[in-house]
Structures are given as structure tokens and as C-alpha cells.
Amino acid sequence: MADVTAKLVKDLRDKTGAGMMDCKKALAETGGDMTKASEWLRQKGIASAEKKSSRTAAEGAIGSYIHTGARVGVLLELNCETDFVARGDLFQELLKDVAMQVAACPNIEYVSTDEIPADVVEQEKSIEMGRDDLSGKPDQMKAKIVEGRINKRLKELALLEQPFIRDSSITVAELVKQVAGKIGENVRVRRFTRYTLGEGIEVDQTDFATEVASMSAA
Secondary structure, eight states: OOOOOHHHHHHHHHHHOOOHHHHHHHHHHTTTOHHHHHHHHHHHTHHHHHHHTTSOOOEEEEEEEEOTTSSEEEEEEEEESOHHHHTSHHHHHHHHHHHHHHHHOTTOOBSSGGGSOHHHHHHHHHHHHTOGGGTTSOHHHHHHHHHHHHHHHHHHHBGGGSEETTEEEEEHHHHHHHHHHHHTSOOEEEEEEEEETTTTOOOOOOOHHHHHHHHHHO
16 A cells, blocks of 8 residues: 555645545545545545535534334434525435434534533543553653543544444545535534433332332331
């Protein structure tokens, strides 16, 4: 496999407008060939999606997904630029797929890592800094290890960072970009809510044997 240098990634980004990670993946997939990498990005619709990402997406739809057994339900808002696109099959299929993804990932709390509050990040950092396996390590090494763990943890909390349940070779973010490229509009996941049956309800754990004994004594 060709060595994908930072300069190659930057050159491809300047040429296509695609994101750094997408450019790196395109170069890795095409052996570092700039022309083939550009074609790869176009085929995936990623380059065109990046160019449209700054445009306002105020239309769209709110979709729902109820998992088999009706114990988990999801409401999700997916935005695009026009009502016409929102009614299309590609958009509606994406809406359903992403809502299903939320149902399948009980640990996610945010759409993207950018939305995670600073206090949550600091709390996670405090937890990692206190791990027993870091005791005695040099501060510089400790900081590097913690940074890696924090980045991994934050990605676990973000919907867009999850491997897509129907194709684990891409993330949810890459799926959204691919669909955006196909329909020719900016598409973004705005928010979601996940409901789990009985969540938050305190169940009275009465000792059945004790209850029967007390009734007998009465």
C-alpha cells in the first residue's frame, strides 16, 4: 500500500473540497493515485456533498422507528434543502436507516462529537486520568494515552461516528455524505430522541416470600 502523506491528503482536499479523513481514505483505497482518488470521491458523492455542506438545510422530515417488540422507539429529524428532496425515496430511506441506527446503539447521546459539552469531556478526562494502569507513567506519556482514550470514548457517544449497521465499512457520517452527493443537496442529521420502554421507572422489588409470610401471620 502506498504511503499516504499529509501533503497528498492536503493536495487532494484542495482539488476536491472533500474532508481530510475522506481524502485520506480515498488515497488509501486507490494506492495513493490522485486521479483515482478524485474519481473515488466523486463516485461516493463525497466531494459534491462537502461543497454543499455550508448551504442551509431547513427542510426535511421527522421520521420514526419502532423496533420489533415495541420496546425501543426513535424519533429523528433529518434536514435537507428542499421539500421536494425530503419526499424522495433516497431521503426517506436514509431517514429510516439512521433512525434504525439510533435504536441499535443505546450508548449514543449526541449527533456528533462537536456537540458533546465541555464538562462531559472534562469528566471523561478526569476518569481516564485516574485509571490505575497510568500510575507511575511519565506525564507526557500519560497525557497521550488519555487523549487517545478520550477520542475513542467521545466517538462512542456520537451517532455520526458509528459504523453503519447495514455496511460496517462506512460510518453513519459517510453514509449521509454519500446520499447527499446522490441527491445534490446538503443533508444533515439535526437531532434524535430514543425511548426505551420502562426507562426511568422505579420498580418496587418486594420480597414475595416475605409478603406471603406476613399475610399468613395476619
